[in-house]
Amino acid sequence: MDDGRNDVLSTLAPLIQVRPLVEQHCLFGPGWSAPHAREPLGMAPFHIVTAGSAQVLLPDLERILHLAAGDVLLLPHGTRHTVRTAGTVAAPTTRLNHRDNGVVEVKWTSDLPEAVSAVPSDGSATPLALELICGRFAFERVADNPLLALLPEAVHLKAADQRESRRLARLVETIRDEVALPRPGGRAIATDLARALFTMILRGHLEGHGAGTEAAGLLARPATARVVAALVRDPARAWTLDELADQAHLSRATLVRAFRAAGAPAPLAFLAQVRMTLAVRHLVAEGLSLAETAARVGYESESAFSRAFKRHYHAAPGDYRDAARA
Structure with missing residues (x-):
């Protein structure tokens, strides 16, 4: 991402209005499985794998994600x-201590000693199979948050794929230290670090994702942000360029130039992209019919x-839809 796009993200991030909640430090032995119900609107759970490996089952998407340390x-x-430890079936008799x-809140399976806190780096035997830091991001003004609407159901940040993997690793390690080795101010520090992590995610x-970058550029400018928000709120409306210009408080020609300056297609072409992005969620994640x-x-x-x-x-x-769920 070039410097101009980084500037867009710096402008956009404070406008997203998200409140991090770092809630749990989880230590799982082999064969543990933890189900999570659907969250209320505006609550986005996150999981950080600090040691071991995990599988995350997304039954509504018929997908399994594989998460490695970092x-x-x-x-x-x-x-x-x-969320479950990788490679084994859950043991229903294993209890969680709190x-x-x-x-x-620290949670660990009853097959682990309370002192266990990390997988040894030397590869020596340990019953700990997975260490997680879990929490949620609480989004405010969900109905007016078009970027949130355009994000996919799952955003998987793989440490191995990141150009800035060392920065991500340091941030994850620091969050883990604040959570696992509590000191005065630890809760506030972990919260601030999680806010930085959200921006990195x-x-x-x-x-x-090119389309997501276009949306970021549009949302960083008040006039075009009003247009994106209107399109996301009512994608089924038969929008005209005049109506979108009214939303932006700009002339039609100025609106088109503003979209081009953000690296986006023309407004009505961008509407088609928004419709297709939302269509995938309706089809794949929500299971709606083609007609719906x-x-x-x-x-x-x-x-x-x-x-x-x-x-x-x-x-x-x-x-x-079939390929996405395969």
Whole structure:
């Protein structure tokens, strides 16, 4: 990402209005599984793998994600999921112990001694299979947060894939130290570090997704941000360029120039992108039918929606949904 786009993200991040909640330090022995119900609107759970490896089951998406040490997973829309130690089946008889260490709630499986706090780096035997730091990001003004609406169901930041992997590793390690080795001010420090982590998650996602970067550029400017928010709130509306210019309080020509300056397509072409982004969520994550999805994103018939979807994704909606859930 170039310097200009980094400046856009610096402008955008404070406007997202997110409150981090660092809540749990989890220590799991082999064969542990922890289900999580769908979160209320505006609550986005996150998991940081600080040692070991994990699998995250997303039943609504029919997907399994594999997380290694240093990886971070954000579920922007609070989808239900199950976290489990990798490679083994859950042991239903294993109990969880709990205690509050003054910073977070510590949870550990009953097959572990309370003193266990990390997987040994020398590879020596240990019953600890997975160490996690878990929490949630609470988004304020969810209905007016178009970037949140355009994020996917799962954002997986892989430590091994990041150009700034050492920075991510240092940040994760520092959060872990504040949580596992509590000192005065630990809760406040962990919260501030989690806010920085959220921005890194957002940056990592935007660097790998061109459409997301375009949205970031538009949202960083008040006039175009009003247009994006209007499109996300009501994607089914038969918007005209005049109506979008009214939303931005700009002339039509100035609005088009503003979109181009943000690296985005023309406003009505961007509306088509928004509709396709939301269509994927309706189809894959929410399991809506083609007819329901078409109506939600502004198409009068399934055939018209299917043609538009195929032009955008080079696959029919049903084939895309099946591949996403494979």
